Amino acid sequence: MSGDMIQWVASKLKENVRLDVVSRTPEGFLVVRSKTGYTFLLAVINMSNLIAPTDVKHLFSGAVKPQLVVNVPSKTLWSGAAIHLVHMTSAAFGTLGDVARAAAIENAGSFRDEGTEFFIKAMKQHTNVSNVSYVYDSVFKVERKCGPNLIVAVVDAYNMSAEDVRNARDRVGHFDVVVKSSNYGSITAPATAAAIDMGTQALAFRELMQRLGK
Numbered sequence: 404m405s406g407d408m409i410q411w412v413a414s415k416l417k418e419n420v421r422l423d424v425v426s427r428t429p430e431g432f433l434v435v436r437s438k439t440g441y442t443f444l445l446a447v448i449n450m451s452n453l454i455a456p457t458d459v460k461h462l463f464s465g466a467v468k469p470q471l472v473v474n475v476p477s478k479t480l481w482s483g484a485a486i487h488l489v490h491m492t493s494a495a496f497g498t499l500g501d502v503a504r505a506a507a508i509e510n511a512g513s514f515r516d517e518g519t520e521f522f523i524k525a526m527k528q529h530t531n532v533s534n535v536s537y538v539y540d541s542v543f544k545v546e547r548k549c550g551p552n553l554i555v556a557v558v559d560a561y562n563m564s565a566e567d568v569r570n571a572r573d574r575v576g577h578f579d580v581v582v583k584s585s586n587y588g589s590i591t592a593p594a595t596a597a598a599i600d601m602g603t604q605a606l607a608f609r610e611l612m613q614r615l616g617k
Contacts, residue, residue: 408475409433412447412499419503430462432469437506444469445502445511453539454481456488463492470511472496480575483537483544496540518584522557525608529615542575545615554578555611561588565597568605580604582611 413424413433425434425442432444446462446469448454454474462469472489474481477498489496495505495514505514519540526535526545534546538554545553556578560567563583571581581598582605583590590605598605606614 408449409447412445412473412475415499416502421503422506428467430465430467432467435502435506437509439509441506441509443471443506443511446472448472448474450474450479451476452479454479454485456482456484459485459489459496463488463494468492468494470494471502471505471514473499473502475499481537481540483539483542486537486540519557522555522582522584522608525612526555526615529612531616539575542578547615550617553580553615556581557584558582559584561585563588563590563594563605565591565593568594568597568601568603572601578603580606580611580614582606582608 409427409431416422416424416435421438423436425436427433428444432446434442435445436442448458450458459472462472472494481496486496493512495512497505497514497516501514505511508514523535523543526532526543531547531549532545533548536544538544542554542556545555547553554577556571556575558567558571558581560583568581581603586608590607594605604614
């Protein structure tokens with residue numbers, strides 16, 4: 404990670420009145436402090452393609468380890484294997500916008516995106532589900548007790564459109580089900596048709612829960 408990018412992130416964080424960047428460690432981690440005095444280490448990476456385990460493993464190889472890892476740009480996909488590695492080290496991953504959220508809970512290593520955690524917990528609690536794991540940060544492999552495994556992609560959409568479905572396919576590749584993150588809004592008829600054309604299903608959350616049992 405270049406010093407220029409780390410400095411840019413530090414400057415952006417200082418614009419947030421709830422945060423302060425105290426210093427930088429020899430490892431290149433930013434020492435971030437909230438206005439309540441909670442302090443943690445932030446690692447910044449700069450990957451434009453898929454984030455793999457090799458892109459984050461070195462961050463945890465020394466005695467000093469970060470509690471939160473963010474990538475710039477924020478839209479880059481995290482692989483499930485990279486997410487697993489970060490979580491196994493009692494750390495968290497996220498975007499620049501998540502730094503303040505992680506600081507607010509005063510345990511940055513335990514930070515998890517609320518929307519993502521909602522879907523993971525709900526799917527894990529289904530009586531026909533034995534395990535849920537990350538494929539990417541917004542795509543999950545759902546292992547079922549009865550029936551084949553399902554790949555579920557979550558899309559941030561209020562009214563899911565055909566474009567949302569197609570963009571999801573272009574971004575993450577194969578999935579069996581695409582579900583919209585919001586409980587509000589709707590799935591448009593063109594979105595349903597686009598999913599059928601792909602051999603997949605576009606579902607709302609309640610419909611996803613029903614699908615897991617079939």
